Amino acid sequence: MNQQFESFFNVIDNHSSFIILIHVNADGDAIGSSTALALFLKKAGKNAAVVSPSAIPKKLDFAKNKNILYFESYNSLISSNFAYDCVLSIDVASDELLSDSPELKNIPISYAIDHHRINTLKALEKYVDASAASAGEILFSMIREYEKERKAAVFDSEICSSIYTSISSDTGCFKFSNTSSFSHAAASFLLEHGVDAEKINRLLFDTKSLSQIKVEQFAYQNMKLFYENRFAIVIIDKDDLEMLGASDEDTDAVSQLLRTISGVQISVLMHRKTAGNDEVSYKFSVRSNLDIDVSKLCAVFGGGGHKKAAGCTIHDTKERAFEKFTAAAKDFLI
Secondary structure: OOHHHHHHHHHHHOOOEEEEEOOOOOOHHHHHHHHHHHHHHHHOOOEEEEEOOOOOOHHHHHHOOOOOEEEOOHHHHHHHOOOOOEEEEEOOOOHHHHOOOHHHHHOOOOEEEEOOOOOOOOOOEEEEOOOOOOHHHHHHHHHHHHHHHHOOOOOOHHHHHHHHHHHHHHOOOOOOOOOOHHHHHHHHHHHOOOOOHHHHHHHHHOOOOHHHHHHHHHHHHHOEEEOOOOEEEEEOOHHHHHHHOOOHHHHOOHHHHHHOOOOOOEEEEEEEEEOOOOOEEEEEEEEEOOOOOHHHHHHOOOOEEOOOEEEEEEOOOHHHHHHHHHHHHHOOOO
């Protein structure tokens, strides 16, 4: 048996109640994999809850499970009096992704599961597989091993639907370059166990609110193109969102949207981020085409992520942050 899997199973055996930390601004992988992990723990006779540093996007409500508790801040966890004796994390690559909450950053994590190539999260033990397209793929392998070793039936339609949500989300409905034969093999197994793929993919990719449409229209109208139209960037501030009657949640697909423009190699959404201490900084959500590693571009500013989907934060004025990132991006264009 995989020794790291065995170590994880020992963590499960030695504790009775778990909280599962996910990253700020949760996506389908974070919600899908954490929900599947919580359901798995319940099947193992444990108690479990998911803790998000920020509000879970409404468009992902479908991916939640009615039998799982979700806390959308550290304060809501504390006020609930939910008792736990072990902390896990899934799909969290760094302490920064636990938001600006010092409480969450300082919670000792017993075991972290992740698929980002660079993982700097503080945890007693980690299982990081950068070849996995999603955290859900790792969990899928773990549960299959658990079933084999413990001779226990774990997979059911609910767990399978959550893992499918995770995999489909981070592979862009199996279109992104991180999609592997294993991604398809796992999906095939999950479909055989009652997953409604049409519904999940429609809700993930083909359903948008009116406010999201307005934000995307704004992005097209206000984007800037540089370096012979190979670099596209749009700045969307809080004032812009208020004018559009939208929220940060409605900006999720913007960087991906600009990437679809013919000739664009790197696409960027830049938006203001205000920390708890009122420090003003700017967050960059970055996507790429071709063989461009934007995780290395974002690493210049202390960020990271995947080869074709990454992010970072620059603590500076709007003008200087824009100039710094745009100048750095030039060296990564082909």
